[in-house]
Amino acid sequence: xxxxxxxxxxxxxxxxxxxxxxxxxxxxxxxxxxxxxxxxxxxxxxxxxxxxxxxxxxxxxxxxxxxxxxxxxxxxxxxxxxxxxxxxxxxxxxxxxxxxxxxxxxxxxxxxxxxxxxxxxxxxxxxxxxxxxxxxxxxxxxxxxxxxxxxxxxxxxxxxxxxxxxxxxxxxxxxxxxxxxxxxxxxxxxxxxxxxxxxxxxxxxxxxxxxxxxxxxxxxxxxxxxxxxxxxxxxxx
Amino acid sequence: xxxxxxxxxxxxxxxxxxxxxxxxxxxxxxxxxxxxxxxxxxxxxxxxxxxxxxxxxxxxxxxxxxxxxxxxxxxxxxxxxxxxxxxxxxxxxxxxxxxxxxxxxxxxxxxxxxxxxxxxxxxxxxxxxxxxxxxxxxxxxxxxxxxxxxxxxxxxxxxxxxxxxxxxxxxxxxxxxxxxxxxxxxxxxxxxxxxxxxxxxxxxxxxxxxxxxxxxxxxxxxxxxxxxxxxxxxxxxxxxxxxxxxxxxxxxxxxxxxxxxxxxxxxxxxxxxxxxxxxxxxxxxxxxxxxxxxxxxxxxxxxxxxxxxxxxxxxxxxxxxxxxxxxxxxxxxxxxxxxxxxxxxxxxxxxxxxxxxxxxxxxxxxxxxxxxxxxxxxxxxxxxxxxxxxxxxxxxxxxxxxxxxxxxxxxxxxxxxxxxxxxxxxxxxxxxxxxxxxxxxxxxxxxxxxxxxxxxxxxxxxxxxxxxxxxxxxxxxxxxxxxxxxxxxxxxxxxxxxxxxxxxxxxxxxxxxxxxxxxxxxxxxxxxxxxxxxxxxxxxxxxxxxxxxxxxxxxxxxxxxxxxxxxxxxxx
Numbered sequence: 001x002x003x004x005x006x007x008x009x010x011x012x013x014x015x016x017x018x019x020x021x022x023x024x025x026x027x028x029x030x031x032x033x034x035x036x037x038x039x040x041x042x043x044x045x046x047x048x049x050x051x052x053x054x055x056x057x058x059x060x061x062x063x064x065x066x067x068x069x070x071x072x073x074x075x076x077x078x079x080x081x082x083x084x085x086x087x088x089x090x091x092x093x094x095x096x097x098x099x100x101x102x103x104x105x106x107x108x109x110x111x112x113x114x115x116x117x118x119x120x121x122x123x124x125x126x127x128x129x130x131x132x133x134x135x136x137x138x139x140x141x142x143x144x145x146x147x148x149x150x151x152x153x154x155x156x157x158x159x160x161x162x163x164x165x166x167x168x169x170x171x172x173x174x175x176x177x178x179x180x181x182x183x184x185x186x187x188x189x190x191x192x193x194x195x196x197x198x199x200x201x202x203x204x205x206x207x208x209x210x211x212x213x214x215x216x217x218x219x220x221x222x223x224x225x226x227x228x229x230x231x232x233x234x235x236x237x
Numbered sequence: 238x239x240x241x242x243x244x245x246x247x248x249x250x251x252x253x254x255x256x257x258x259x260x261x262x263x264x265x266x267x268x269x270x271x272x273x274x275x276x277x278x279x280x281x282x283x284x285x286x287x288x289x290x291x292x293x294x295x296x297x298x299x300x301x302x303x304x305x306x307x308x309x310x311x312x313x314x315x316x317x318x319x320x321x322x323x324x325x326x327x328x329x330x331x332x333x334x335x336x337x338x339x340x341x342x343x344x345x346x347x348x349x350x351x352x353x354x355x356x357x358x359x360x361x362x363x364x365x366x367x368x369x370x371x372x373x374x375x376x377x378x379x380x381x382x383x384x385x386x387x388x389x390x391x392x393x394x395x396x397x398x399x400x401x402x403x404x405x406x407x408x409x410x411x412x413x414x415x416x417x418x419x420x421x422x423x424x425x426x427x428x429x430x431x432x433x434x435x436x437x438x439x440x441x442x443x444x445x446x447x448x449x450x451x452x453x454x455x456x457x458x459x460x461x462x463x464x465x466x467x468x469x470x471x472x473x474x475x476x477x478x479x480x481x482x483x484x485x486x487x488x489x490x491x492x493x494x495x496x497x498x499x500x501x502x503x504x505x506x507x508x509x510x511x512x513x514x515x516x517x518x519x520x521x522x523x524x525x526x527x528x529x530x531x532x533x534x535x536x537x538x539x540x541x542x543x544x545x546x547x548x549x550x551x552x553x554x555x556x557x558x559x560x561x562x563x564x565x566x567x568x569x570x571x572x573x574x575x576x577x578x579x580x581x582x583x584x585x586x587x588x589x590x591x592x593x594x595x596x597x598x599x600x601x602x603x604x605x606x607x608x609x610x611x612x613x614x615x616x617x618x619x620x621x622x623x624x625x626x627x628x629x630x631x632x633x634x635x636x637x638x639x640x641x642x643x644x645x646x647x648x649x650x651x652x653x654x655x656x657x658x659x660x661x662x663x664x665x666x667x668x669x670x671x672x673x674x675x676x677x678x679x680x681x682x683x684x685x686x687x688x689x690x691x692x693x694x695x696x697x698x699x700x701x702x703x704x705x706x707x708x709x710x711x712x713x714x715x716x717x718x719x720x721x722x723x724x725x726x727x728x729x730x731x732x733x734x735x736x737x738x739x740x741x742x743x744x745x746x747x748x749x750x751x752x753x754x755x756x757x758x759x760x761x762x763x764x765x766x767x768x769x770x771x772x773x774x775x776x777x778x779x780x781x782x783x784x785x786x787x788x789x790x791x792x793x794x795x796x797x798x799x800x801x802x803x804x805x806x807x808x809x
Contacts, residue, residue, distance in 0.1 A: 059648065060647040060648070062648060062649055064649050068652075077303060080302065081305050085302060085308060125647065195642070195647060199638060199641070199655070200303055200304075201303065203638045205298050206298045208298075209296070209297055212652070213638075213656055215296075218470050219471040219472065219600060219601035219602060220470050220471065222424055222425060222469075222601035223600040223601060224424075224426050224427040224603075225428050225597060226597070226598050226600050232657075232658070233656050233657065234637050234655075234656055234657055234658045235637070237473075237602065
């Protein structure tokens with residue numbers, strides 16, 4: 001059921017609660033009333049990295065009885081998120097990770113990663129999964145970083161005089177305000193980030209929501225106690 | 238001369254309501270329905286019901302960043318981002334950009350705003366609880382702050398009145414600590430919530446787990462459908478604006494009622510910054526505004542003025558309203574204006590997992606959770622480390638792919654495992670009462686905003702009473718979850734959040750019994766300026782631990798009733 005059908009169906013069940021013009025407006029789609037333009041980031045993957053990223057996402061979320069990451073265009077989503085939601089040092093770290101996967105493939109199999117059979121692709125990514133864990137262990141824990149930040153201690157005991165009227169630098173992942181960019185959260189290991197974004201990109205895609213999971217756009221009611229049906233999928237939202 | 242008189246007449250109303258949020262909407266509804274010609278002033282732009290909810294019907298995949306926050310948004314909405322609000326593309330257009338309207342933090346303060354018609358009634362959390370009898374005597378009992386000039390019995394009929402119209406979903410639980418109201422039917426609990434309820438109530442005398450009470454039409458009644466509202470569709474996308482009008486907002490509820498009278502005029506984009514006090518007449522005669530776009534100044538006149546600009550902005554307007562009589566700000570003989578800032582401290586609680594109930598699930602998405610009413614320092618449960626108490630909000634659900642993303646593995650089996658309902662988890666977080674403390678305050682700084690108006694400086698914190706309370710919030714949560722048989726119980730006490738995090742700012746112009754220690758009297762009239770009423774969060778004398786908006790609604794309806802009666806008696 002597409003959006004128009006879904007809305008009109010609800011409109012019918014609701015009688016006259018919503019006027020026809022209101023419905024038409026929603027169906028047509030609107031721009032937010034505070035739309036803002038921004039200078040886009042210059043970040044872009046090289047064409048070969050784009051192909052490699054698509055391949056990696058498909059190994060993480062493969063086609064099974066339902067379509068996989070490639071069909072859901074997860075690679076494109078990851079590129080957009082990397083471009084707009086991560087800082088240049090994290091973007092660079094991600095690209096280095098991609099290059100390292102390719103280098104490992106060349107070193108071990110003398111072939112590009114994309115040409116490898118699935119078991120060899122899986123073996124290489126397992127190595128990077130392990131590497132990511134080692135990398136993460138070497139970093140200080142997020143909580144410790146927050147506790148030491150004077151801006152984020154309990155308000156009553158925070159030093160007075162943090163006069164702020166300008167834009168503040170906020171860590172996009174933790175929401176913590178950071179005064180010095182160098183104090184930012186440590187770089188996320190390549191495999192951890194590519195996996196997290198692949199899972200996010202896949203299960204928030206139309207394929208992920210409507211095929212891998214079960215999506216009910218307008219449930220219409222809430223039932224707290226329901227028997228799980230044999231083979232029932234998880235709700236998408 | 239005649240021209241000037243005519244012009245002034247065109248700018249004159251029976252009443253002016255400054256602000257269009259939860260309390261401003263109620264003031265406009267009540268005053269117009271009682272026959273007054275009312276002007277509502279809103280500092281932000283218009284925001285039309287339904288058609289200005291651009292993301293309300295969008296699917297997850299229609300948001301290109303899928304909930305991730307762009308760097309520019311995290312910077313420009315820094316207070317939103319810092320406090321854990323997510324300025325994502327699905328909802329940020331409903332929030333005010335922090336860099337556009339800056340404030341100064343002598344101590345860190347999270348001030349989350351919604352400058353548009355409807356204010357934060359669009360994005361509020363909707364939880365609606367009555368204060369109880371002891372909340373109104375708490376200050377008198379332990380000596381913190383001033384005594385409330387009213388008691389529960391004074392406001393109880395007004396709670397009923399606003400509940401019926403707003404539509405509060407809830408169960409009559411029969412608890413003195415959480416008085417019942419005039420509810421629409423309660424929402425259901427799911428299996429883990431019922432399990433936790435049984436475990437907690439069996440093991441702890443005096444502790445109860447009830448379904449939350451949101452201002453959401455679980456089942457719309459005639460009073461609601463007559464106003465164009467429909468029952469909840471259980472999408473849990475309330476913050477984007479509800480195209481069904483199922484939750485209470487100015488747009489869905491009070492504004493249509495006020496417009497129906499034909500006596501409401503709404504003017505948007507006008508920042509009210511001053512109440513005009515006439516020293517000869519010894520009362521207020523109007524308000525001064527500046528147009529946020531053209532920067533033109535303008536005056537409007539009325540017999541009575543309701544300030545509903547939100548706690549901080551109401552105090553901000555009063556501080557700028559100086560006159561011969563009030564050199565220190567309107568009604569500020571007590572020097573309490575801008576002081577006693579309160580909020581609810583949160584971020585302490587516990588979560589746990591449950592291995593059973595594997596064959597149970599739920600249907601639909603409920604924009605509501607469960608509530609555990611206050612039990613500490615209530616009845617026999619006396620605490621040494623702190624005064625007052627806290628309640629918990631929480632919910633249970635089966636884990637989904639979000640939890641799976643941090644587990645090891647990838648590939649076909651990993652993918653398959655994420656498509657099935659995961660283990661049950663249950664999570665509760667405390668909302669704690671804060672004490673009125675005159676050193677927690679906001680002032681006018683000497684810095685000016687882009688309209689030449691003074692920028693607010695915050696100097697407020699949580700206070701020492703919260704330290705012991707937060708430990709109890711965390712430990713009591715864990716002990717209840719463990720008693721309910723949950724495993725992997727994890728506790729938290731995030732001490733890194735600032736006042737304002739609860740978005741329940743209160744107390745900047747408190748009510749009281751004495752003009753020497755308060756700004757408003759028992760009818761929300763400003764001491765010394767009897768035709769000015771303040772009925773938003775600024776009026777609160779203590780914070781209780783329950784969500785405050787329902788109390789603002791009730792105070793507003795009560796004060797509007799009083800104001801119109803006084804006007805008819807020629808007392809204003």
